[in-house]
Amino acid sequence: MEHRSAGPVDVAGASLGAVVAAALAADRPELVRRLVLIVGWARNDDPRQSMALGLWRHLAETDEWAYQRFITLLAHSPDYLAALGGERLHALAAAPVVTEGARRQLDLDLVADIRDRLPRILAPTLVVGANRDQVVPVSHARELHAGIAGSRYAELDSGHNVLLEKPRQLAELIGDFLD
Numbered sequence: 001m002e003h004r005s006a007g008p009v010d011v012a013g014a015s016l017g018a019v020v021a022a023a024l025a026a027d028r029p030e031l032v033r034r035l036v037l038i039v040g041w042a043r044n045d046d047p048r049q050s051m052a053l054g055l056w057r058h059l060a061e062t063d064e065w066a067y068q069r070f071i072t073l074l075a076h077s078p079d080y081l082a083a084l085g086g087e088r089l090h091a092l093a094a095a096p097v098v099t100e101g102a103r104r105q106l107d108l109d110l111v112a113d114i115r116d117r118l119p120r121i122l123a124p125t126l127v128v129g130a131n132r133d134q135v136v137p138v139s140h141a142r143e144l145h146a147g148i149a150g151s152r153y154a155e156l157d158s159g160h161n162v163l164l165e166k167p168r169q170l171a172e173l174i175g176d177f178l179d
Helices: 016-027 047-062 064-075 078-084 086-094 100-111 115-120 138-147 167-178
Strands: 009-014 032-038 125-130 152-156
Touching (some): 016 100, 016 115, 032 167, 047 064, 047 100, 125 138, 125 167, 138 152
Parallel strands (some): 032 125, 125 152
């Protein structure tokens, strides 16, 4: 970023990307003008989240078929999946492929904890939670918001994959924040 830009930039991240974006804003505040954190978290000590991510990681090693379906069920709201219909649902479930990058991401998901960095985030921040998120329960987004002084909070009726489920509403929230 520092080599490609003349000044601070707007930074957005979703899921683990939100954790990374928040850490960047805390550690290198001169690089971040405004910050958008979507379905992120600050801590890794939630037993339910750890169990889900641990199972996800285990399936990545042992059963790609189950891995694909588990991700699909966990990352999307029931209403979204029901609206897809059978053929589109099965196509969506077949999309995730186990890669070394996915394994490393899951390993990082299981240990990422940025609670101590939240007070150092100075950039204007929008935190977006999803009230049907089964990967990162919405309480984690609320905790991010509470830990970042002056942040704004919005919540969408969506599962974890809010970018797919509610793209227009998410774009409006981000656009309004950045205007």
